[in-house]
Amino acid sequence: MGSILTTLRLTKGRKRLDITDILSYFYLAMGVIIMFAPVVWLILSSFKSSGEIVKFPPRLLPFRQETVMVEGYEEPLPLYVITFDDGTTQTLAQVRRIGLEAQMIDPANPGEIIKVNINQRQPVEHVYFGLENYIEGIESFDFGLYLWNSVVVTVTATLLTLLFNSMAAFALSKYQFRGRQTIFIIMISTLMVPLSVVLVPVFLVITNVGWNNNLMGIIVPAAATPTGVFLLRQYMLTIPDELIAAARIDGASEWRIYAQVIIPLAKPALAVLTIFSVMWRWNDFLWPLIVLSRSEYFTLQVGLASFQGELNVQWNLILAMTVLTLLPITLVFGFLQRYITTGIATTGMK
């Protein structure tokens, strides 16, 4: 503790740690707990067995009872520490439990059955991070399929977004043509119209196009993001027009100019848009919820939502699947956080 305070005191350029510094660090520490502890708790809980997860009060770490294989019994038997009336303790394996009485045996001496009151036994446990919930969740609730759907939607929608948005941004930044301003303004103004306002007619359009219960119904409409066009256009405006003129003199077609001159130079902006698009599509909920009603087309988000709405919620499986759902985005963030935070700070959009 003392060494921490000493290091804190050696702050840049200032002589001592004053009260506002202490308050700042206190605020930040509280913030870290409030912002991050819920996620840590989720992850720890996701490893708990179905029996452990309903225990109250809950324990911090996932525990699992130790078991032992005893000759003559096919299943492994759970181990308990028994406190006898005279105060001595012994580790025994439980054969069965009848009401308030448990029948125990000594693993070293399996012949003799010892009957004890269930209040006298304490389970022998150790901390255990098992993948059972994950495996069972993926197998039994089609989460493998939802995961696949989510990956398909995210990857194809992002590729289409990059292609269509960069094409539009190229035209809007590098050409003079009639209607350019109008098209740009129409696109940008729809930034302000949230999907929630046009829910009903969007559903009609999707139905008439025949994309109800079709992943195309989420991939294609999402590809034309106004944010992406805006972001790429602003970036492409900074690319000098001389490059295009030179390529044109060399006989390059307009498509070649777009694909081999502009796109390589717009890579930083494309990277930011890629991150945004992955984030948007992976987390999309309202649109997939409207378009998809058959469970074989559910994305992870819709699948999780419908799963948690079912009766007899199996929290251990839900929590494991929740962790799987947030894992990809967390990894992306872990590797690219600098780009994400600066990207958002400079564009002011999410």
Add this chain to the structure above:
Amino acid sequence: MSVQPGVKHKATGSTNRPFNSLYDLIINLTDMFFSLIQRIVGLRNMPYIFVLPNLLIFGIFILFPMLLNFVYAFTGGSSFTPFDRPWVGTENFDRLLACENYLDPHTCNEDLFWRSVYNTIGYVVFQVALMVLFSLITALVLNRKIKARGFFRSVYFYPVLLSPIVVSLIWKWILQENGLLNGIITSLGYDKIPFLVNADWARSLVIFISVWAFMGFYMLILLAGLQAIPADLYEASAIDGANPWQSFSKITLPLLMPTMVVVLVLSLIRAVQVFDIVFAFTGGGPGTATLYIVQYIYNYGFSSPNKLFGIAAAASLLMAGVLVVLTIIQLVFRREEN
């Protein structure tokens, strides 16, 4: 990333990596197609070809539905196809707005609509106030000479990346009857709190959770605004003998005002549209305690047995009106800022 020395890079930026040769192959193939198009439409019309895919998707899935919304709002019946719907004029709006006493939802024709309106107003007021307050405090703290600033910034921002479903599940798990929070409360000797059953708790928690989930986003914008304030202003004021409070109220606050307004309006617009987190967290309950406007629209358009598209569309147009006003306010302020 191996770049062979001596190989001169073409202006196209292509190297000999397999990805790039694949990219070149795709370009060569697609170029045959687009060169043909360019020959047909001519160089002058190529920009239209470039905006076409984006514009088409836009028109079909965003602009056209926006126009259709008006058709739905002014027609009645239960039919989904616009042609089969009889014109009813402003009947849907009249129905939504018919109230004996606007302060009491019970006296309204569509009492659920007004309940959702009042719920939304309450939510918006508290959520936006807390959102701006906490994102400002956090941004101010992070703008100080703080160790490990990048770490703290990432931690505060992390929940922004989580999906609404994940956010609501995380908190449901913590707040459920036998959850972590009730475990802590009982271990301190108090009774369990029915967080998700009690209407007041549900309302407050929905606000808390949405602040938790989005605060990092506004904090980043405010932090960028703070870092754009020139440091020499503070140095000059320090030389003039200003105390920290004076430099905060006379330099930081006025210069941060434009960013604050952007944050305020963005969070207002988003708060009015609150849906997915609440949908997954409380489903609008208990009762109608957390029923907000978008969920009202969703319920009428999609989940109720007799779908009243006209009412849903009319309600969404009323909400769109509010959003347009908010957006115009924002644009005015942004213009002033520039």
